[in-house]
Amino acid sequence: MNQHVKTLSLPAKPRDFGFFVDGKSVAADGREVFERASPGHGVPVSRVPKCTPQDLDDAVAAARRAFDDRRWSGLNGADRAAVLLKAAELIRERQDEIAYWETLENGKPISQARAEVGGCIGMFEYASGLARSLHGDSFNNLGDGMFGIVTREPVGVVGIITPWNFPFLILCERVPYVLASGCTIVAKPSEVTSATTIMLAEILSEAGLPDGVMNVVTGSGSSIGQALIDHMDVDMLSFTGSTAVGRHCVKAAAGNFKKLGLELGGKNPQIVFADADLEDAADGVAFGIAFNTGQCCVSGSRLIVERSVAQDFEKMVAAKLEKAIVGDPLDEATQIGAITTDAQNATIMSYIDKGREEGARLISGGTAVDVGGGQYIAPTLFGDVTRDMAIARDEIFGPVLAVMPFDSVEEAIEMANDTVYGLAASVWTKNIDKALMVTRRVQAGRFWVNTTLSGGPELPLGGFKQSGWGREAGKYGVEEYTQLKSVHIEIGKRAHWVE
Numbered sequence: 061m062n063q064h065v066k067t068l069s070l071p072a073k074p075r076d077f078g079f080f081v082d083g084k085s086v087a088a089d090g091r092e093v094f095e096r097a098s099p100g101h102g103v104p105v106s107r108v109p110k111c112t113p114q115d116l117d118d119a120v121a122a123a124r125r126a127f128d129d130r131r132w133s134g135l136n137g138a139d140r141a142a143v144l145l146k147a148a149e150l151i152r153e154r155q156d157e158i159a160y161w162e163t164l165e166n167g168k169p170i171s172q173a174r175a176e177v178g179g180c181i182g183m184f185e186y187a188s189g190l191a192r193s194l195h196g197d198s199f200n201n202l203g204d205g206m207f208g209i210v211t212r213e214p215v216g217v218v219g220i221i222t223p224w225n226f227p228f229l230i231l232c233e234r235v236p237y238v239l240a241s242g243c244t245i246v247a248k249p250s251e252v253t254s255a256t257t258i259m260l261a262e263i264l265s266e267a268g269l270p271d272g273v274m275n276v277v278t279g280s281g282s283s284i285g286q287a288l289i290d291h292m293d294v295d296m297l298s299f300t301g302s303t304a305v306g307r308h309c310v311k312a313a314a315g316n317f318k319k320l321g322l323e324l325g326g327k328n329p330q331i332v333f334a335d336a337d338l339e340d341a342a343d344g345v346a347f348g349i350a351f352n353t354g355q356c357c358v359s360g361s362r363l364i365v366e367r368s369v370a371q372d373f374e375k376m377v378a379a380k381l382e383k384a385i386v387g388d389p390l391d392e393a394t395q396i397g398a399i400t401t402d403a404q405n406a407t408i409m410s411y412i413d414k415g416r417e418e419g420a421r422l423i424s425g426g427t428a429v430d431v432g433g434g435q436y437i438a439p440t441l442f443g444d445v446t447r448d449m450a451i452a453r454d455e456i457f458g459p460v461l462a463v464m465p466f467d468s469v470e471e472a473i474e475m476a477n478d479t480v481y482g483l484a485a486s487v488w489t490k491n492i493d494k495a496l497m498v499t500r501r502v503q504a505g506r507f508w509v510n511t512t513l514s515g516g517p518e519l520p521l522g523g524f525k526q527s528g529w530g531r532e533a534g535k536y537g538v539e540e541y542t543q544l545k546s547v548h549i550e551i552g553k554r555a556h557w558v559e
């Protein structure tokens with residue numbers, strides 16, 4: 061494929077993708093097919109089968125067999141690491157192709173998609189080390205008659221459900237860690253962004269992953285997704301998406317008490333003090349809300365700013381947002397791409413209307429942008445936002461930032477915590493006391509000081525409060541997919557109970 065040219069072109073006709081079970085790609089055949097149009101262009105680009113309940117049962121059965129016969133978990137860590145490293149190499153080779161399909165189905169800028177795929181390579185490389193270093197514990201302090209060992213064992217068959225905002229990145233924040241632990245997988249991507257998940261299954265197979273260890277089913281969340289979370293032969297579920305569907309997962313877990321990892325929504329504060337480097341902060345705050353069109357669980361959607369600088373600072377942020385380039389996602393220069401789904405586009409526009417109706421002051425944006433096809437929204441800044449307004453409370457999942465001034469450190473912390481969510485937060489200040497105090501007291505699973513949205517394979521991801529359960533990535537991510545076994549070993553002659 062001809063990549064790195066100025067503007068890539070759309071595929072001549074939609075590409076057909078099969079789903080993936082037991083090491084084989086399965087074509088749609090007589091099944092219904094879902095056709096996806098590129099949100100950046102409004103042109104059909106891909107087709108995926110709608111899996112049947114039987115397809116799901118087959119996928120779970122394949123994952124079960126592959127787990128139970130130990131074809132993967134029984135390998136030594138070095139052999140598992142070799143497969144993960146080979147996969148990293150193959151992702152690198154196909155980086156441009158994966159980024160292209162990510163951009164076509166999601167609408168994100170191609171340069172960003174390419175960088176995300178680069179990050180995914182790092183996830184596989186890092187997890188390969190964890191496949192080798194994962195270990196338990198021993199207790200040599202139980203007296204001369206007893207030795208204790210704690211082993212870590214893979215949980216079993218893991219269902220992975222991912223959303224459409226970072227189809228490949230979110231997948232790769234989970235899959236290599238799940239594989240490092242020795243578990244097997246049935247993944248269900250969002251129906252609108254399935255292509256790159258299917259590509260990953262092919263890549264893993266080519267990298268030498270045994271058949272049945274990675275399976276992908278395609279179809280809608282309400283049908284095949286719900287069936288996957290309800291499935292009695294799935295041992296653990298890693299769900300990333302809305303808080304509403306997260307609740308479905310909790311209910312479904314009552315069936316077989318499957319273990320859950322949940323990464324849900326956020327209404328994340330960006331706290332800016334007057335003593336921050338305001339130019340850096342303005343750039344970071346603009347990036348934090350406009351990156352991926354604000355369709356990130358960790359988007360910084362509440363700007364909590366010290367009142368003495370609030371007026372100047374909102375102007376600085378508005379200038380940045382107005383200058384950022386909204387455009388065709390296939391154009392290398394584009395910084396802000398399309399809104400991924402029609403439904404999300406309507407939701408964002410309705411929140412912009414609500415902001416106006418509730419009396420917030422529109423500072424910039426607030427309108428659709430015409431790029432000649434597809435759906436785009438100008439990054440939007442609202443001032444005079446009060447805590448009771450919908451735009452201050454609800455996760456919009458779009459490029460809409462609410463400015464809320466504060467007068468003291470205590471008030472800033474209290475405002476930041478005034479949400480049911482606890483996913484992420486940022487603080488901008490050059491005063492170390494304030495930075496540390498805020499970092500300690502704001503409830504969030506991820507925290508940024510004088511930066512935002514940075515990350516990598518080393519540090520775990522996950523939320524406090526209603527933002528979820530458990531952690532992904534890092535050594536913590538691998539450990540999530542294990543269960544502990546305590547082994548007591550008697551040394552020498554037993555002291556008899558019955559003489």
Ligand code: NAP
Pocket residue numbers: 221222223224225226230248249250251252279280281282284285286287289300301302303305306308323324325326356357455457
């Ligand atoms: P969503 O409806 O929860 O969808 C997420 C995934 O769940 C998709 O694969 C979806 O499939 C599937 N799904 C939908 N209904 C289901 C059901 N009843 N049973 C099982 N699976 C089901 O989320 P969305 O509205 O599309 O995406 C935006 C939301 O996701 C936002 O609220 C955002 O906070 C959250 N999110 C969180 C994170 C995070 O890391 N914390 C990351 C991204 C997004 P289909 O799309 O095929 O229907």
Ligand code: MG
Pocket residue numbers: 281302
């Ligand atoms: Mg949904």
